[in-house]
Amino acid sequence: MWSQAVALWRGRPLVELSDWPPARELAAALAEQQRTLCEDLAEAELACERHHVVVPRLLRMVDEEPLRERGWALLMLALHRCGRQAEALRAFQRVRLVLDEVGLQPGPELVDLERAVSARDGSLAVAPRESVGVSMFGVSASLGARRDNLPFELSRFVGRASEVAKIDRLIGTSRLVTLVGVGGGGKTRLALQVGANAMSRYPQGVWLLELAPISDGSRVVTELAVALSLDANGCDGVEEIGKLLCDSLAERSALLIFDNCEHLVDAIAGLVKLLLTKCSRVSVLATSREVLGVPGEVVYQVPALSLPSLDDTDMESVATSDSVALFCERARQAVPDFCLTQTNALAVARICHKLEGIPLALELAAARIRVLSAEQIVDHLEDSFGVLAGGPRTEALRHQTMQAALDWSYELLSPADQRSLGRLAVFPHRFDIDAAIAVIRSDRVPATDVEPDDGFDSVARLVAKSLLVVDNDSELPRYRLLQPIRRYAIDKLVAFGETETIRRRHRDFFLGQTERWASDTDNLLGLLADLPNYRVALEWSWAAGDVEAALQLLVTQALGWFWAGYPDTQEWIERVLAVAEPTDSRARVRALSRLALILNGSDQSDVDREQHLMLQAATMATRLGDPAVMAVTSWSWGELNVAHDELEAGRRQLEDAERQYARLRHVTGVAWCEHSLGWAAMASRDIDRARRCFERAVELARDPDAGAFLIEHSLAALSPILAASGECERGLRLADEALARARSHPVRAVLIMALVCVVETSILAGAQEQAADVLRELLVVLQDRASLRWVADTFDLTAVVIASTDPGRAVELVSCAAALRASAGSQAGGIRIIRAEVDVTRERLLAALGSQRFESHRSRGTTAVPAALLADAIAFLGTAQPVKGSVGA
Numbered sequence: 001m002w003s004q005a006v007a008l009w010r011g012r013p014l015v016e017l018s019d020w021p022p023a024r025e026l027a028a029a030l031a032e033q034q035r036t037l038c039e040d041l042a043e044a045e046l047a048c049e050r051h052h053v054v055v056p057r058l059l060r061m062v063d064e065e066p067l068r069e070r071g072w073a074l075l076m077l078a079l080h081r082c083g084r085q086a087e088a089l090r091a092f093q094r095v096r097l098v099l100d101e102v103g104l105q106p107g108p109e110l111v112d113l114e115r116a117v118s119a120r121d122g123s124l125a126v127a128p129r130e131s132v133g134v135s136m137f138g139v140s141a142s143l144g145a146r147r148d149n150l151p152f153e154l155s156r157f158v159g160r161a162s163e164v165a166k167i168d169r170l171i172g173t174s175r176l177v178t179l180v181g182v183g184g185g186g187k188t189r190l191a192l193q194v195g196a197n198a199m200s201r202y203p204q205g206v207w208l209l210e211l212a213p214i215s216d217g218s219r220v221v222t223e224l225a226v227a228l229s230l231d232a233n234g235c236d237g238v239e240e241i242g243k244l245l246c247d248s249l250a251e252r253s254a255l256l257i258f259d260n261c262e263h264l265v266d267a268i269a270g271l272v273k274l275l276l277t278k279c280s281r282v283s284v285l286a287t288s289r290e291v292l293g294v295p296g297e298v299v300y301q302v303p304a305l306s307l308p309s310l311d312d313t314d315m316e317s318v319a320t321s322d323s324v325a326l327f328c329e330r331a332r333q334a335v336p337d338f339c340l341t342q343t344n345a346l347a348v349a350r351i352c353h354k355l356e357g358i359p360l361a362l363e364l365a366a367a368r369i370r371v372l373s374a375e376q377i378v379d380h381l382e383d384s385f386g387v388l389a390g391g392p393r394t395e396a397l398r399h400q401t402m403q404a405a406l407d408w409s410y411e412l413l414s415p416a417d418q419r420s421l422g423r424l425a426v427f428p429h430r431f432d433i434d435a436a437i438a439v440i441r442s443d444r445v446p447a448t449d450v451e452p453d454d455g456f457d458s459v460a461r462l463v464a465k466s467l468l469v470v471d472n473d474s475e476l477p478r479y480r481l482l483q484p485i486r487r488y489a490i491d492k493l494v495a496f497g498e499t500e501t502i503r504r505r506h507r508d509f510f511l512g513q514t515e516r517w518a519s520d521t522d523n524l525l526g527l528l529a530d531l532p533n534y535r536v537a538l539e540w541s542w543a544a545g546d547v548e549a550a551l552q553l554l555v556t557q558a559l560g561w562f563w564a565g566y567p568d569t570q571e572w573i574e575r576v577l578a579v580a581e582p583t584d585s586r587a588r589v590r591a592l593s594r595l596a597l598i599l600n601g602s603d604q605s606d607v608d609r610e611q612h613l614m615l616q617a618a619t620m621a622t623r624l625g626d627p628a629v630m631a632v633t634s635w636s637w638g639e640l641n642v643a644h645d646e647l648e649a650g651r652r653q654l655e656d657a658e659r660q661y662a663r664l665r666h667v668t669g670v671a672w673c674e675h676s677l678g679w680a681a682m683a684s685r686d687i688d689r690a691r692r693c694f695e696r697a698v699e700l701a702r703d704p705d706a707g708a709f710l711i712e713h714s715l716a717a718l719s720p721i722l723a724a725s726g727e728c729e730r731g732l733r734l735a736d737e738a739l740a741r742a743r744s745h746p747v748r749a750v751l752i753m754a755l756v757c758v759v760e761t762s763i764l765a766g767a768q769e770q771a772a773d774v775l776r777e778l779l780v781v782l783q784d785r786a787s788l789r790w791v792a793d794t795f796d797l798t799a800v801v802i803a804s805t806d807p808g809r810a811v812e813l814v815s816c817a818a819a820l821r822a823s824a825g826s827q828a829g830g831i832r833i834i835r836a837e838v839d840v841t842r843e844r845l846l847a848a849l850g851s852q853r854f855e856s857h858r859s860r861g862t863t864a865v866p867a868a869l870l871a872d873a874i875a876f877l878g879t880a881q882p883v884k885g886s887v888g889a
Helices: 002-007 021-047 051-064 069-081 085-101 108-118 161-173 187-197 217-227 238-249 262-278 322-334 345-354 359-370 374-387 402-410 415-424 433-440 456-464 483-496 499-515 524-529 531-543 547-564 569-579 586-601 607-624 627-643 647-663 667-683 687-701 710-724 728-743 748-764 768-782 788-802 807-824 835-849 851-862 866-879
Strands: 176-180 206-210 254-259 282-288 298-301 469-471 478-480
Touching: 021 051, 021 069, 051 069, 051 085, 051 187, 069 085, 069 108, 085 108, 161 176, 161 187, 161 282, 161 298, 176 187, 187 206, 187 254, 187 282, 206 217, 217 238, 217 262, 238 262, 254 262, 262 282, 322 345, 322 359, 345 359, 345 374, 359 374, 359 402, 402 483, 415 433, 415 456, 415 483, 433 456, 433 499, 483 499, 499 531, 499 547, 524 531, 524 547, 531 547, 547 569, 547 586, 569 586, 586 607, 586 627, 607 627, 627 647, 627 667, 647 667, 667 687, 667 710, 687 710, 710 728, 710 748, 728 748, 748 768, 748 788, 768 788, 768 866, 788 807, 788 835, 788 866, 807 835, 807 851, 807 866, 835 851
Parallel strands: 176 282, 176 298, 206 254, 254 282
Antiparallel strands: 469 478
């Protein structure tokens, strides 16, 4: 009755009348009744030995009503009876702190209970029962008065609060919910937790059938009857037992949990369909590595545990993820004094990422804390199955090692799918369906294989069996193997003796992709999405001595490497160029021009070498006579000359490149030329021409066929000019659009560029507060970026923003920016339209501080460590609000 009464509560009563005092009083009284009823129900369940079931609800109750001492007392008692004495005592410490905050002390009942728990007082245990109960299905000497056969958990359930809530809602609206996921993914534990939480909604209980030990599908019906304590001795055959089940459950409200269905899918599907069609009040929660395929089935893909950020490895930030919480909880079982510290936080975060948040893998790794440090576990995870072993000997074999867990799934595959899984291990990360098919499919099938597969069906079956993950973040689905599964699959690929064959097939697919692209920017987003695959293909070609293929792959990747922030692009290009035959080829031309631009964009530019490289590239492009190669070479040399302040020569080359791109009808090429011509005009202080060029670039960039990142760059170039010209509203609108678009791409360099654009435009538009807000984010992002050009530009912007509140710090920032540009041989900051504002700010700072103080701060800034100034500026902007106005105003 209490359970039914609690189930009738639908949230806050009389919400629509909350403004009427009598209604508020009645609502408060009803809410108090509901709280008291929940506590009465919890007390009753404790009396019925259901302490393992009631703990999650009591935890929620004390979180919602932390000042109600009765809830805390019930929670302490439930935890104590679950054998969790330490947690019961910690609950008392929590309530004492909560009460202390409002000037109260725990009552005598709580104090006495805390003493009894500390002393392990035997009176807190449930009084033994002598009676033999009658189950809902008949006489049962084993179940007593229990309405479930769920096992008592020996370790604490960690995390997954949102998953539990979602599944709980699903079983409330759907009669068949199947939890699917990778082996070791925590499906069983999640189902048991959901079942325990849902107990009050099923008067005839929650019942578990463990299927892993059953190998014969015909035994499933009999085993379910045994689990429900039904006497099936008089039944003749499976059909009669099935009828007995249906008759017994026909009017019963119960939840049946079928655990580990994957090896008996056909038998389970038949039984579940029979029960659901004959028993209207029965619901089923199944766990499987493959869906059951029963009509009305709702499939819930069990996700991995949430992972910590590797960018922010502060101990408190790392501790918020479920994967870290589980690792630490299980590590404390192995070594009770283990705790997360600032010293080991990064290592623990890396463990969680390497194991992709798979609960079984995390638990096995945590057990190694007995003999290894967290840092050593990270190192040993390269041989992941060596360290992921040694689970509790009382567990099923498939839960004692990760190898055994995956063996269980692998042995359920057909020979063709086993071979396909091994072949897919060649992909280091995500891949699309075309790449998968190219790697899986072969013209000749070995004699040991079954009928040839076109690849698509294998991918579909591996997804269905939870061995292949589908990522739907992009427009088209992409796939990947979780890293522990990939490590397992690599071993299978080696065992098949196909490693070199499949790696070549993988390389040939991605090499073929590059040969179809007319220019570097044609498929930049696709390149970035597959950058790890191109990288692996390059490294294999280089190791195999195929230098021409390596050169082709390298020049295609170079632009993607730049955007992704790879530090070794220059080293790779120089290495391959030094070995490759100096014959005329498109790849060699692009490598030479790309190397020149990379050198110019680096922190140590070499003008003579850059010009020599471009001369080589242009000469070779002319001999080849390929219009596309000549166009990109002219554009590259024009870019380089503008950067070297050779503006007239740069302008001519850019205009020549634009004409060539126009003849090729290459919209993206024309737009990039207009963008570059705009910067050439800015360098000449021809603001009107720069605006026309950037306007044209924006217009072309909005073409559906325009290349990636063109629109962001064009908007970012145009918006500050608009703000400086008095069109502040439009300038800010376009700057915001550039930033919004940049956030949609996983490329830090583009985000930095857009953030700089917003800050610059905001300053010029007089939106000082917006400039300061965005500047905080920009400074934080720059901490992970080595490009001194962006650091220098940002220091100038920061100086303008804080000049009136901290003139000394502002002088140090502009001085450091100038020193950075001088050391890199760059004057990039000189062609920004805000340069004039920076110069004016410097003059005002000199007037405000006086020459002696100004020179002191200037000297300090010139010799400062940029990283230290960055951190200092972040701290300052986090505590101070820049004031509108100018220095000395």
